[in-house]
Amino acid sequence: MRADVTHFKCTIEDRIATVALDRPERKNPLTFESYAELRDWFRDLAYADDVDAVVFASNGGNFSSGGDVHDIIGPLTKMSMKELLAFTRMTGDLVKAMVNCGKPIIAAIDGTCVGAGAIIAMASDLRIATPQAKCAFLFTRVGLAGCDMGACAILPRIIGQGRAGELLYTGRSMSAEEGAAWGFHNRIVPTEELDGAAREMATRIAAGPNFGHMMTKTMLAQEWSMSIEQAIEAEAQAQAICMQTGDFERAYNAFVAKEKPIFEGD
Numbered sequence: 001m002r003a004d005v006t007h008f009k010c011t012i013e014d015r016i017a018t019v020a021l022d023r024p025e026r027k028n029p030l031t032f033e034s035y036a037e038l039r040d041w042f043r044d045l046a047y048a049d050d051v052d053a054v055v056f057a058s059n060g061g062n063f064s065s066g067g068d069v070h071d072i073i074g075p076l077t078k079m080s081m082k083e084l085l086a087f088t089r090m091t092g093d094l095v096k097a098m099v100n101c102g103k104p105i106i107a108a109i110d111g112t113c114v115g116a117g118a119i120i121a122m123a124s125d126l127r128i129a130t131p132q133a134k135c136a137f138l139f140t141r142v143g144l145a146g147c148d149m150g151a152c153a154i155l156p157r158i159i160g161q162g163r164a165g166e167l168l169y170t171g172r173s174m175s176a177e178e179g180a181a182w183g184f185h186n187r188i189v190p191t192e193e194l195d196g197a198a199r200e201m202a203t204r205i206a207a208g209p210n211f212g213h214m215m216t217k218t219m220l221a222q223e224w225s226m227s228i229e230q231a232i233e234a235e236a237q238a239q240a241i242c243m244q245t246g247d248f249e250r251a252y253n254a255f256v257a258k259e260k261p262i263f264e265g266d
Contacts, residue, residue, distance in 0.1 A: 001048035005041060007034040009059065015052045016202045017045075024060025027112045029068035032075075035091055035116075042097035052206035052213070052265065054103055055198045056124055058110035061191075063133070066115020073142065088148075091116065095150050098123045099221050102214040104205050108198035109133040110191060114173075119149040122158065125217065127184060128198050129176045130191040135184070138171035146171075157224070159184050209247040210265035 001017060003010045009020045019041070021028035045051060067073060076084065098105060098120070107124035114136040121127055121135060137155070139148045146152065146168030156164040159182040167174055179185040189197045205213060215238045223231045242248060247263045254261035 001045060001051045002041075005037055007031065007037045009057075010041070012051060014203070015050060015206050016055065016199070017051045017053075018055045018057055018199075020057040020059040021064050021117075022059060024062065026068070027062040027065035028059050028117070029065045029071070030116050031068050031071045032087075035094055039090065039094040039097050042094065042101045045097075045101040045103055048103075051103060052210045053202040054101075054105045055202050056105055056107045056120060057195065057198065058108055061132075062111035063107070063109045063113035064115075064117025064120065065112050066117045066138070092149050095119065095123045095154075099217075102217060104202075104213055104217060106198050106201050106205075108194050109135070109185070110194055114138050116149065119151060122151065122154055122184075123149075125220075126186050126201065127179075128187045128189060128194065128201065129179060129185045130194050131176050131188060132191060133176045133179070133185070133188075134173040135179060136171060136173040137167050140169060141171035153224075158182075207263065209242075209245070209251070209263045211245050211247060212242050215242055 001012060003012045003017070007022075009018075009022045011018050019038075021030065021034060023029055045054070076087065079087070104126065105124040107121040107127045109121055109127060109129040111130075111132050111134070113121050113133055115138055118135045118137050137146060137148075137151055139146050139151075151168060152164075155168065158164075159167075163182050166172075174182070174184065176185065176188050180188050187197065219231075219235060219238055223234065226234060246266045247261075250263060251261040
């Protein structure tokens, strides 16, 4: 997987990719270019064999301030409907790429996490935050609808319809404590422990049966639109496929030998 990106930070070490937006002096806003490059990077990730987990990190005390007011919001006010739809589809494609990349994504959230930044956190699989983290889906605050980049579909599934509605209608900030109580954040850690906690979780996931993790992520996404009967059948097929992997046999052999299994991802 390539780490030589232009419009965001990326490092790959021990099969864990760490990415972060890289404009800390402006609380890491997104631009047309960073949207597109992140979308393409996560699309490529689906075919990468050298990355098993991703940490989407904060930078300089903040996660992201969302779409850049000058680089994105201003130009959008002058675009035609066709150009606007191309943009909104492109931003939605970033979420689709994250959901379909096949690798667990951990958002490490510090400070400001608003607008499209909050969407990126929402589209991640797991979220660790600091007490200073404040998430806001503030689209109505700029005269738009709260239904942006899948927010009306995904956010209620994480925190519930009523709580999601409140955040999406009002655009107010969700505190770290609220996020933890509502199930948005998996864990709150001190600021100085954020990077280490996210890395520790990613390391634990990367050491697991990564084909099984890919199948888990796939089923979590696909079963939203299935009936219970369809979901049970889909999981039966998915699990039968996983039972053909080497990791399933390795786990059995380790159990018999009273050892800890070492998974190899195949």
